[in-house]
Amino acid sequence: MRFRLKQLVKMIVQHVFLPFLYFIFSRAKLNEKCVIFADAHHNEIPFSMVKMREKVSEIDELEIHDMYFDFQKNGIVALILWLFKFMKLYAKARYVFICDNFLPVSSCKKRKGTTVVQLWHSGGLLKKAGYDTDDAVPDMYNGNVFKNYDLLTVSAPCCVPVFESSFRQPAGVVKALGISRSDTYFDEKYNKTCREEFYAVYPQAKGKKIVLWAPTFRGNASEPVLVGEDEIDSTFCELQGCFLVKKLHPHFENKNADRVTCSIPSERLLPVADLLITDYSSIVFDYLTYKKPFVLFAPDFEDYQKNHGFYVDYETAYPTTVAKTKQQLADAVRFELLHRDVKELEECYVYHMTYCDGNATERILSEIGLKNG
Secondary structure: OHHHHHHHHHHHHHHHHHHHHHHHHOOOOOOOOEEEEEEOOOOOOOHHHHHHHHHHHOOOOOEEEEEEOOOOOOOHHHHHHHHHHHHHHHOOOOEEEEOOOOHHHHOOOOOOOOEEEEOOOOOOOOEOOHHHOOOOOOOOOOOOOOOOOOEEEEOOHHHHHHHHHHOOOOOOOEEEOOOHHHHHHHOHHHHHHHHHHHHHHOHHHOOOEEEEEOOOOEEEOOEEEOOOHHHHHHHHHHOOOEEEEEOOOHHHHHHOOOOOOOOOOHHHHOOOOOEEEEOOOOHHHHHHHHOOOEEEEOOOHHHHHHHOOEOOOOOOOOOOEEEOOHHHHHHHHHHHHHHOOHHHHHHHHHHHOOOOOOOHHHHHHHHHOOOOO
């Protein structure tokens, strides 16, 4: 009942309150210099926007507005005031950058002079998403939550038809230009700093194989569920020479603030890890940038396949071992650390992350005509 009520409130906000604000504020002249970076899941700039924000800030005479507000962590009064401020800017902005689901952008009929760029926060093909699933967008929810996009960037050509379907985008909006966030992984200074920071926090990990467990969540963002932790714990009590780092999905961490988990952001753990263990998380594609082995650990695979689904054959599509039990997990870790062929990892990366080559941000800016001069 609480979930349905929340969805009803969201629909009222989308179809009445926000369109009214936009209508009022859009009477003003379009501001050709106004650029907005916005997100509804963080109170500060998310990693997926950092590289783009840096590049845009180098362009002369732009007025950049940072609008980051975690809808889950802030009160209703603060949210209403923030929405008022955002819609006032949005109504006259030239460019708007987002990287996740962001209801305010899709709430109204956008004026033609505003360009909305959905950078998205992940690449590759794995679990179904958006309107291709039964749980991402509730059936009772009316209105397209992905409306008003002028450009949605994806990591590779294989992703284009899938994102057109899952985001209900017309032909030409989804383009394989690469994921802006991936450019960071090609910066050796960044990678070096990440390693130094990690060992400063975990000096006891030196000389060991670093294994990162980074599962996604089950359920929804409001009520996330974690699966597989008991098997992970018992496995690494027995494996010698490995140092286990747990990094849970932000939705789960937000609902369990007192839980002990690694404080280092997941993107800063990828350069350090020797092996990634995940289940259905797209973090695996970011990690593949480093051409290092991974294990897919999915103790609830049958249920997840039935209730959520995949775009690929989960058990055969990737160069890895799929484990469903504790014993399979231990065997998979040993095999992947010792025997995985790097060429197989490279081929997988090329297919799923074709245009994540360190130059994605520049391609995206060129596509929308946003550059100096």
